[in-house]
Amino acid sequence: MVLRNHLFGSIILIAIMVFFGCFFYCTFGIVSEREMIDFNDIVTEEELRELLKVKANHDFVFGFNLRRSIVEDIRQYVSFLKYLKKTTGYRFKLRFTREDSNIADDLGAGIIQIAAVGADAYILARKKYGVIPVVRGLNKDGKAEYQSVLITASDSQINKVDDLRGKRFAFGNKTSTPGHLIPRIIFFENGVSLENLDSYAWTGSHYNCATAVANGEFDAGGIQDTLGRELEAEGLIRIFFTSKYYPSSGIAVSKDVSKDAIEKIKQALLDFDPKGKHAQGLYNWDKTEMPNGFTEAFDKDYDELREWAEKLDFSER
Numbered sequence: 001m002v003l004r005n006h007l008f009g010s011i012i013l014i015a016i017m018v019f020f021g022c023f024f025y026c027t028f029g030i031v032s033e034r035e036m037i038d039f040n041d042i043v044t045e046e047e048l049r050e051l052l053k054v055k056a057n058h059d060f061v062f063g064f065n066l067r068r069s070i071v072e073d074i075r076q077y078v079s080f081l082k083y084l085k086k087t088t089g090y091r092f093k094l095r096f097t098r099e100d101s102n103i104a105d106d107l108g109a110g111i112i113q114i115a116a117v118g119a120d121a122y123i124l125a126r127k128k129y130g131v132i133p134v135v136r137g138l139n140k141d142g143k144a145e146y147q148s149v150l151i152t153a154s155d156s157q158i159n160k161v162d163d164l165r166g167k168r169f170a171f172g173n174k175t176s177t178p179g180h181l182i183p184r185i186i187f188f189e190n191g192v193s194l195e196n197l198d199s200y201a202w203t204g205s206h207y208n209c210a211t212a213v214a215n216g217e218f219d220a221g222g223i224q225d226t227l228g229r230e231l232e233a234e235g236l237i238r239i240f241f242t243s244k245y246y247p248s249s250g251i252a253v254s255k256d257v258s259k260d261a262i263e264k265i266k267q268a269l270l271d272f273d274p275k276g277k278h279a280q281g282l283y284n285w286d287k288t289e290m291p292n293g294f295t296e297a298f299d300k301d302y303d304e305l306r307e308w309a310e311k312l313d314f315s316e317r
Contacts, residue, residue: 060257061093063103063112065121065173066205067227070096072284077116079283087268090261102175107131107254114257114265118177118249119305120314125252126299132262133297135269136250137290139226144295146248148182149228150241151213152220159240161190169200170209170221179206181305182243183222184312210237224289246305249289250297269294 062081067073074094081092095112097103103121106112108129117125125131136144152158158167164187172179180202187193194200198219203209206223213221214236231237251269253262272278272293274285285291308314 059091059093060114060261061095061112063095063097063106063115065097065103065116065118065176066207067224067289068205068207075283076285076288079281080285082281083272083278084265084268087271088264090265102173104128104131104175107252110254110256113254115252116249117252118175119247119302120177120181120309121175122250122252123302123306123309124175124314126302130255131252132255132257133299133301134251134253134262134266135294136297136301137248137288137294138292139248139289140286140291142292143245144248144250144297144301145245146178146289147225147245148178148186148222148243149225149239150183150186150220150222151210151228151232151237151239153213153216154235154238156219156238156240158220161186161192161241163240164192164220165196166198167219168217169197170212170218171200171202172206172209172221172223173204174202176206176224177246177249177305178224178243179209179222181309181312181314182246184314185308186222186241186243188312213237226287226289226291230287247301250294252297266296270296 062077064073064077073096077094081094084090085092092114095106097106102124103112103115103117104125105128107115107117107125108131114134115121122131122133126133137146138144139146150161158164169183171183174180201218203212203221206227209218209221209223210227210231212218214231220240225242228237228239232239253265270293274282274291274293279285
């Protein structure tokens with residue numbers, strides 16, 4: 001019986017792996033079969049670096065942190081990268097950053113050359129590796145800014161930041177601005193420290209954080225405002241605190257990318273019209289942190305958050 005159950009479980013596991021392997025390859029065409037990214041970490045980092053090595057000046061690996069699910073995020077970015085390919089003539093591959101890594105180090109190590117990054121990840125990557133800001137995303141109001149929201153279960157008794165004392169708190173990714181840095185700013189401004197919490201942990205993404213809170217694994221958490229309002233409207237969580245506005249997520253490139261390529265990519269991003277002439281072919285782009293396209297980014301845009309990162313000792317992670 002044990003052997004039979006084990007065999008049945010193995011068959012199910014193999015079927016799932018085959019399904020997702022075919023799904024990613026056939027639906028998205030992210031990489032060729034020979035170059036398929038291993039989602040189960042079978043290859044070493046050194047092997048992965050070789051796997052994703054840029055083969056020509058017109059090939060780039062685009063990185064991102066998970067926001068919702070792997071499938072949802074990939075569908076959004078693949079449709080977007082098709083626009084970039086068509087506009088620039090460059091070829092783009094896609095890679096999401098694993099929970100035990102961070103997107104800043106992926107940029108620095110050459111695993112990726114271009115990435116969608118929040119302010120915190122950009123600040124870290126700029127300091128350590130000299131990455132270059134290209135554009136920042138425009139929100140639904142056409143402004144290059146966003147907020148963090150603190151969330152709790154719909155029936156929770158938590159109503160203000162001070163109520164978090166003695167509670168379990170969930171963050172998103174360690175280099176997430178609305179999922180980590182801004183919640184820590186909120187804590188500081190309201191006299192609450194990590195030591196005042198019962199416990200805290202990083203869940204890897206905004207959606208993971210919200211799910212953990214909704215399921216009762218944590219009493220509260222911090223996520224990006226757009227997703228927070230969407231989930232609150234669905235009755236899954238409740239927002240009890242909203243931060244002020246901070247510089248939005250954007251796109252940055254490795255310092256090793258040529259100036260000509262940067263300018264070409266930047267112009268394509270600035271011309272991107274996701275609600276108009278480029279809407280066809282995009283997938284749920286209105287649910288991203290940049291639903292209205294992009295505006296040019298400058299290093300000075302992040303000065304305030306850079307000061308907060310230093311004050312909260314976020315400089316080394």
